[in-house]
Amino acid sequence: MKRIIIFASGSGSNAENIINYFNKTKTAKVVHVLCNSKKAKVFDRCERLNTPSSHFTRDEFLVTDKILNFLKENADLIVLAGFLWKVPTDIIKAFPKKILNIHPALLPKYGGKGMYGMHVHKAVADNKEKETGITIHFVNEHYDEGAIIYQAKTALDSNDTPESIAKKIHVLEQSYFPRIIEEVIISVNE
Secondary structure (H helix, E strand, O other): OEEEEEEEOOOOHHHHHHHHHHOOOOOEEEEEEEEOOOOOOHHHHHHHOOOOEEEOOHHHHHOOOHHHHHHHHHOOEEEEOOOOOOOOHHHHHHOOOOEEEEEOOOOOOOOOOOOOHHHHHHHHHHOOOOEEEEEEEEOOOOOOOOOEEEEEEEEOOOOOOHHHHHHHHHHHHHHHHHHHHHHHHHHHHO
């Protein structure tokens, strides 16, 4: 059984969905959630789900080897679920093609530094896009530029607002993210 460590920064709805999904499989298990925000709601979710979680600082992530060493000892796969910091090169090199992220748009559009959450949905609405979606991709040294694993689309119309787009994206995230993670794990093991 593969060990997944999730990085999160916020409410943790995707983290909870992934934890619940893998609690019902023999493919993998979420063994820990790491979060860079002490007040994040993901900690409440982890407590309720009996999933170990912990907070880490910017220095622990970017300056020391504390997080890198923890990952090397405990993770087979890393999943970014609403995590907003750029992953350091040493972690990327230690886990090649083993760090997955989900982006709330169809990359390469609306990616890059500062393009997350409602910023993305507002840009999509402002540009009157006819469709949007999610992109699940491997993480590399650049924001949202890693190899694309999977994309799912949803249609938009002129009445869509950033808030309604966010709801459509959330449905796609909840439906596809855990399944695609599992497919990646299975394909690596074949």
